[in-house]
Amino acid sequence: MGVEGIGAPVARKEDRRFLTGKGRYTDDMSVPGMKYAVFVRSPHAHATIRSIDAAAAKAMPGVIDVLDGQQLLADGIGNLICGWMIHSKDGSPMRMGVWRPLADKTVRYVGDAVAIVVADSVAEARDAAEAVVVDYEPLPVVTDPVKALEAGQPQIHPEAPNNQIFDWELGDAAAVDRAIAAAAHVTELKIVNNRLSPNAMEPRATLGVYDAGDDHYTCYTTSQNPHVARLVMSAFYNVAPENKLRVIAPDVGGGFGSKIYIYPEELVCLWASKRTGVPVKWTADRTEAFLTDAHGRDHVSTVKMAFDASNRITALKVDTIANLGAYMSLFSSCVPTYLYATLLSGQYDIPAIHANVRTVYTNTAPVDAYRGAGRPEATYLLERTIETAARELGLSPAELRRINFIRSFPHQTPVIMNYDAGDYEASLSAAMAAADWDGFATRQAEAARRGMKRGIGMSCYIEACGLAPSAAVGSLGAGVGLWESAEVRVNAVGTIEVMTGSHSHGQGHETTFAQVVADRLGVPIDSVNIVHGDTDKVQMGMGTYGSRSGAVGLSAVVKALDKVEAKAKKIAAHLMEADESDIVIEDGALKVAGTDRSVPWSQVALSAYTAHNLPAGMEPGLKEGAFYDPSNFTFPAGCHVCEVEVDPETGQTKVVQFVAADDFGNIINPMIVEGQVHGGLAQGIGQALLEGVHYDPESGQLLTASYMDYAMPRADDLPSFKVSTTNTPCPGNPLGIKGCGEAGAIGSPPALINAITDAIGNNELTMPATPEKVWAAAHAGH
Amino acid sequence: MAKITMTVNGRQVSGSCDDRTLLVHFIRENLGLTGTHVGCDTTQCGACVVHMDGQSVKSCSILAVQAAGSSITTIEGLAANGELHPVQAAFKAHHGLQCGFCTPGMVMTAVDIIRRHGSGLDEATVRAELEGNICRCTGYHNIVQAVLAAAAGMGGARQAAE
Numbered sequence: 001m002g003v004e005g006i007g008a009p010v011a012r013k014e015d016r017r018f019l020t021g022k023g024r025y026t027d028d029m030s031v032p033g034m035k036y037a038v039f040v041r042s043p044h045a046h047a048t049i050r051s052i053d054a055a056a057a058k059a060m061p062g063v064i065d066v067l068d069g070q071q072l073l074a075d076g077i078g079n080l081i082c083g084w085m086i087h088s089k090d091g092s093p094m095r096m097g098v099w100r101p102l103a104d105k106t107v108r109y110v111g112d113a114v115a116i117v118v119a120d121s122v123a124e125a126r127d128a129a130e131a132v133v134v135d136y137e138p139l140p141v142v143t144d145p146v147k148a149l150e151a152g153q154p155q156i157h158p159e160a161p162n163n164q165i166f167d168w169e170l171g172d173a174a175a176v177d178r179a180i181a182a183a184a185h186v187t188e189l190k191i192v193n194n195r196l197s198p199n200a201m202e203p204r205a206t207l208g209v210y211d212a213g214d215d216h217y218t219c220y221t222t223s224q225n226p227h228v229a230r231l232v233m234s235a236f237y238n239v240a241p242e243n244k245l246r247v248i249a250p251d252v253g254g255g256f257g258s259k260i261y262i263y264p265e266e267l268v269c270l271w272a273s274k275r276t277g278v279p280v281k282w283t284a285d286r287t288e289a290f291l292t293d294a295h296g297r298d299h300v301s302t303v304k305m306a307f308d309a310s311n312r313i314t315a316l317k318v319d320t321i322a323n324l325g326a327y328m329s330l331f332s333s334c335v336p337t338y339l340y341a342t343l344l345s346g347q348y349d350i351p352a353i354h355a356n357v358r359t360v361y362t363n364t365a366p367v368d369a370y371r372g373a374g375r376p377e378a379t380y381l382l383e384r385t386i387e388t389a390a391r392e393l394g395l396s397p398a399e400l401r402r403i404n405f406i407r408s409f410p411h412q413t414p415v416i417m418n419y420d421a422g423d424y425e426a427s428l429s430a431a432m433a434a435a436d437w438d439g440f441a442t443r444q445a446e447a448a449r450r451g452m453k454r455g456i457g458m459s460c461y462i463e464a465c466g467l468a469p470s471a472a473v474g475s476l477g478a479g480v481g482l483w484e485s486a487e488v489r490v491n492a493v494g495t496i497e498v499m500t501g502s503h504s505h506g507q508g509h510e511t512t513f514a515q516v517v518a519d520r521l522g523v524p525i526d527s528v529n530i531v532h533g534d535t536d537k538v539q540m541g542m543g544t545y546g547s548r549s550g551a552v553g554l555s556a557v558v559k560a561l562d563k564v565e566a567k568a569k570k571i572a573a574h575l576m577e578a579d580e581s582d583i584v585i586e587d588g589a590l591k592v593a594g595t596d597r598s599v600p601w602s603q604v605a606l607s608a609y610t611a612h613n614l615p616a617g618m619e620p621g622l623k624e625g626a627f628y629d630p631s632n633f634t635f636p637a638g639c640h641v642c643e644v645e646v647d648p649e650t651g652q653t654k655v656v657q658f659v660a661a662d663d664f665g666n667i668i669n670p671m672i673v674e675g676q677v678h679g680g681l682a683q684g685i686g687q688a689l690l691e692g693v694h695y696d697p698e699s700g701q702l703l704t705a706s707y708m709d710y711a712m713p714r715a716d717d718l719p720s721f722k723v724s725t726t727n728t729p730c731p732g733n734p735l736g737i738k739g740c741g742e743a744g745a746i747g748s749p750p751a752l753i754n755a756i757t758d759a760i761g762n763n764e765l766t767m768p769a770t771p772e773k774v775w776a777a778a779h780a781g782h
Numbered sequence: 783m784a785k786i787t788m789t790v791n792g793r794q795v796s797g798s799c800d801d802r803t804l805l806v807h808f809i810r811e812n813l814g815l816t817g818t819h820v821g822c823d824t825t826q827c828g829a830c831v832v833h834m835d836g837q838s839v840k841s842c843s844i845l846a847v848q849a850a851g852s853s854i855t856t857i858e859g860l861a862a863n864g865e866l867h868p869v870q871a872a873f874k875a876h877h878g879l880q881c882g883f884c885t886p887g888m889v890m891t892a893v894d895i896i897r898r899h900g901s902g903l904d905e906a907t908v909r910a911e912l913e914g915n916i917c918r919c920t921g922y923h924n925i926v927q928a929v930l931a932a933a934a935g936m937g938g939a940r941q942a943a944e
Binding site: 011012014015016017018019020021022023024025027028030123199200201202203251252253254256283285286287505506507508671672674675678679680681682683706707708712713714715716718720721744 | 800802803810814815816817818819820821822823824826827829856857858860861866870873874875877879880881882883884885886889905906908909910912913915916917918919920921922923924925926
């Protein structure tokens with residue numbers, strides 16, 4: 001590894017602009033004539049719209065126009081869609097209800113957009129929005145996913161009887177039932193995975209600019225995948241054909257999944273820009289973010305895990321109800337199905353698995369992927385269950401896991417996935433050593449002398465990342481392919497621009513992608529610029545989510561570099577009258593191996609563009625593109641160990657140590673990888689200890705709509721983390737990368753709850769483990 | 783409308799704004815200094831922290847007219863002569879930022895923490911002092927490391943100068 005190449009902890013190229021206030025986020029954008037939008041939103045969780053009267057609002061100072069859903073419909077703007085078709089086990093397609101970008105007849109959750117006000121200032125738009133009179137007829141409300149399926153509940157969409165979207169299954173039910181009947185022991189558990197709000201610190205924002213001269217639209221937006229936004233807005237929402245729509249996702253302040261989806265506001269602002277003739281900018285306030293950003297998780301499950309007399313798992317049976325909220329968000333259907341049930345084998349050799357998943361409409365915000373997306377839900381269920389089983393069977397948590405580890409690869413699970421590489425023993429051992437597991441009893445005794453209950457818990461997780469082989473996901477219902485594209489453009493002076501369809505919103509692409517180029521071509525990373533986030537600059541791409549940027553995005557870069565290198569070597573061989581196969585690239589020069597003959601990289605680049613002396617028949621220029629479609633998912637895995645102290649007087653839990661030992665395959669920049677793990681751990685610990693979205697069950701009002709009510713992890717809620725990595729390189733992609741973006745959020749919640757339940761000696765505890773709940777659980781039966 | 787004058791990053795500036803305009807909006811909209819961010823509506827997240835007469839304040843919780851006549855430093859005014867301030871440099875060296883959105887407020891808060899506590903800062907104090915700044919990316923681990931390193935470095939530099 002060079003000082004800037006693969007494996008080096010290079011300080012980030014992008015940091016300077018963020019540290020000096022020169023970042024360019026969507027709300028920082030300003031264009032001539034720009035006006036401001038505020039959305040009129042439903043205060044009811046479920047209601048019929050009788051009428052909208054905007055006359056008074058339109059007459060207010062600074063107001064340019066007020067537009068509603070009837071006008072949007074008249075202009076032919078389409079419905080928002082879910083892009084992944086799931087079929088129920090009876091063969092019927094999922095029952096997708098209509099989602100209008102501006103509700104025209106019915107509102108279905110608090111925050112549903114009804115109208116847009118455009119004015120000279122945000123304050124004037126806000127004043128006018130309050131003066132829009134919407135006559136609502138309130139309807140009965142249901143927010144609980146289990147209750148929503150019961151007879152006699154409010155019906156949210158006519159397309160979905162009993163509010164059920166689909167009733168889907170995966171695996172062999174009969175084999176699972178036989179194994180459970182024959183089992184020596186069955187562990188049964190009810191698992192609730194609490195509903196979360198992603199809370200990227202940058203609220204969503206968009207700036208729609210219609211250019212009447214060219215009949216062209218530009219959309220600045222807080223997106224993790226601007227090309228997908230353009231595709232969907234063109235193909236399904238009839239905003240504009242792709243060649244007339246440019247989408248720019250500039251600096252984006254975190255996403256965690258919530259900025260994958262196409263929300264109403266982007267396309268309504270574009271449409272409003274054309275209707276009003278002015279550029280229209282909208283920026284969410286935090287309450288709007290809580291109300292309308294897609295939420296995550298919200299599963300209720302029952303699980304049975306069967307064991308034979310040697311404590312080997314013989315079967316797993318899971319029944320899950322997943323709340324999808326009031327509308328089906330863009331990828332909502334794949335999260336509780338193919339990103340969830342396919343991971344239910346975990347790190348274990350389980351011969352038979354069956355999962356049944358019912359998805360449900362409720363009068364709550366849409367639910368979609370949030371950091372981990374389905375895989376945290378699978379991991380929490382599995383790792384809580386095996387921990388419970390270990391306690392019931394009288395085995396140590398490590399011993400029961402070790403008995404059941406998959407130990408040879410490739411390994412075909414009964415739920416689609418084919419694990420390509422891993423060493424679960426290695427990460428378990430590394431985590432236990434780092435945590436000083438053997439010294440726990442001493443620490444526990446010391447804590448007891450202080451009146452504290454100390455507990456320890458672990459979790460061994462696996463995830464499927466590197467989303468995803470296009471043919472495979474297509475066969476499972478995806479509406480898009482999940483390849484990635486890249487273009488490497490060598491300038492005439494030898495500097496390099498890499499265009500990637502991947503998008504960076506904190507992950508550090510501008511550094512890690514440049515490191516790969518520097519490593520390959522021996523040029524300094526300062527001569528490499530990474531270009532992303534603009535559909536006019538990058539031809540096509542699928543964006544960033546599912547820990548795919550390294551495994552898929554960088555693989556596309558490598559493919560393009562292969563082509564650039566091959567052409568550069570041909571040119572160098574020609575210039576030095578050498579054989580192409582003898583050319584090597586080292587230290588910024590192309591050399592004839594074993595000789596002192598070389599030409600600098602910059603001279604080869606210049607030769608490609610002057611084209612005065614190229615090999616016969618060669619096209620001028622040095623610019624190559626590539627699309628990379630992965631052959632398999634990647635399978636990051638690892639072990640997390642958490643140690644807590646519970647104050648039995650107050651129920652307060654303190655995380656006193658958190659250890660993560662992760663196998664991400666090969667690593668480009670260990671400093672950035674550690675940072676990704678830290679952030680994921682904070683979000684997972686937040687889920688387990690602090691966070692939860694709550695709706696009032698009667699009114700459907702969101703009770704956790706600000707940072708005063710939704711407990712975000714703060715610096716003093718968390719410990720410093722002990723993180724390390726083990727490595728089994730991924731055999732499926734050229735760099736051997738598995739991905740690291742979600743692991744922290746996937747592995748940590750069960751480790752923490754396992755630790756608390758160990759400390760208090762009561763396994764009945766739901767997330768978030770607030771002091772009230774922990775105190776009650778600790779004192780139950782006393 | 784109010785007409786106000788204040789000193790921002792060492793330069794005297796004047797502008798007109800609604801009486802109800804918050805300082806953060808005056809800084810962002812009137813002065814075009816977009817490094818100061820708005821991450822919440824309830825004075826919780828700290829993305830908008832600036833220095834007012836040398837002390838850190840959440841610029842979302844103060845009216846622009848209240849800041850009239852004061853001296854404001856924003857994140858844009860921290861680096862001198864193109865050199866990163868030691869706290870900015872420490873955030874870079876310790877990977878104390880990811881998406882960068884909370885970063886300006888974090889850095890301005892950190893400068894104030896170090897000003898008040900000096901080089902004797904410990905981890906528990908830094909974590910307690912950062913309670914009013916929310917980061918969703920880093921898990922705070924590297925932010926804490928950066929603040930501690932900057933405090934140690936700046937303390938060392940001060941001692942050397944004395």
